[in-house]
Amino acid sequence: MRICFIMYPWDRVDPQTDSTIRLIHECVKREHTVAITTPNNLTIRDSVAQVYADVFTKGAKLSNSMVSFYKNAVFKRCQLPLSGFDVIFMRSNPPLDMLALNFLDSVDSGTFIMNDLNGLRIANNKLYTSSFDDEENRFIPVTHASKNREYLERVLKDSPQDKMILKPLNGYGGEGVIVVEKKASSNFRSLLDFYIGDKNKTGNYVILQEYVEGAEKGDVRILMLNGEPIGAMKRVPAENDLRSNVHAGGRVEKHILSKEEKELCKLIGPKLVQDGLYFVGIDVINGKLIEVNVQSPGGISRINKLNGVKLQKKVIDFLETIVTSRKIAIERRKLFTKVIDDVNS
Structure with a gap:
């Protein structure tokens, strides 16, 4: 190969x-x-x-x-x-x-x-989670994305929760993820000015998302291969930090998939394969899908160490x-086309 x-x-x-x-x-x-x-x-x-x-x-x-x-x-x-x-x-x-x-x-x-290239194009940002069929939001948190400050302020005001998650659309590695509380909404406009940027320019999209209970305890990174989970680990954030990412100070623990996590994988697996996203890392909190990492999902080394496996x-x-299947298909086609060509030889 x-x-x-x-x-x-x-x-x-x-x-x-x-x-x-x-x-x-x-x-x-x-x-x-x-x-x-x-x-x-x-x-x-x-x-x-x-x-x-x-x-x-x-x-x-x-x-x-x-x-x-x-x-x-x-x-x-x-x-x-x-x-x-x-x-x-x-x-x-x-x-x-x-x-x-x-x-x-x-x-x-x-x-x-x-x-797959088209898969990367459609799934390289945090909006991809909204493309999965989950009308009751059993597995996908309620998500809003906009660069309109008035709209985002209204979303926070109308939310049935006391707090929500705010993050940049194109951030990664836990960058810029914060908790916004309703009682501190007077500071929300200033936060939006910082995240969205200059009012006189195009500005940046931000995500305002349902706060999933248990986020303060960490998340689960699940590696998916060809639509199936092959390994997982629990990521626990550092003290007084919402982010579970290891390079942000978090630590990892051994994890066995729960019933809800298995159902989530079963729900999203077929679409991942359909979109050509054969190897991804998904981040899950309390059974809900937070992010799909499609570019260079990490976790192999740590999951290997925790479980005594070699996911690679x-x-x-x-x-x-x-590769073998493709080569066999090519050889079969050559054989069959030769049969047809030999008809008039």
Whole structure:
């Protein structure tokens, strides 16, 4: 298998906790041809989509230690046609570079891209959760999004709850997530001015969302592969902090999916696959879906450690199955077309 990881710069990888390096290591371990690059290295040459990439040199002794693997990795710099890869694995961090996706559109039909480009386009922000069918809001919190200050003030005023969650539409990693209380509504306009920005310019969209009880106790990160949950962990926020993200000071605990969480996964799984979102991380609080992370969902290393598993094996198994199935389909088509061509030969 020939696989290209379009990711964040290699020098920003933390080998002790990074998920992408575990996926890369598994591919190298299986002796696949592995290239890594960043969105900035995508290019067009003679009308062909190409990429400047670093290809892992084969033959060197492979360490099972991620730190050692990272430290001793040897690359060969190449300019390569994107359509020559069997798989392109999108692992760049938010925000999504929409222009970079345009370089990949020409190879989308022949190369398996995870996650799918159109899926990334429609699901790269926090509004994607509203696209799931849940009229009674059993699994999806009531969500409002706008840049109209008057409307958002009215939403807070009319809310049956004493508090709501305010966050930027395109934030990630817990950035900018705060609790807004009705009793402090006099300060809400100032907050909106800060989040939305200059009144004389276009401004930024913000989300005002139902406060899910239990948020102060943390959330659950569930990794989904091909519409099914493959692992989970509980993320507990630091003291006096709403955000459960580990890099924001939270900690992780072992977690077994509840009945409600399993039902949630069953509800959203088919649509994720339909949208080409084969590998995602979902954040859940008290059985309700808060976010769907589609670009570079993390958690593999921590879930592995908590449960004594290697989730990267399942992910690469899935990719190998896809590539093998595609190759079989191509060979079958060649065989059948030859039969037809031989009729008049």
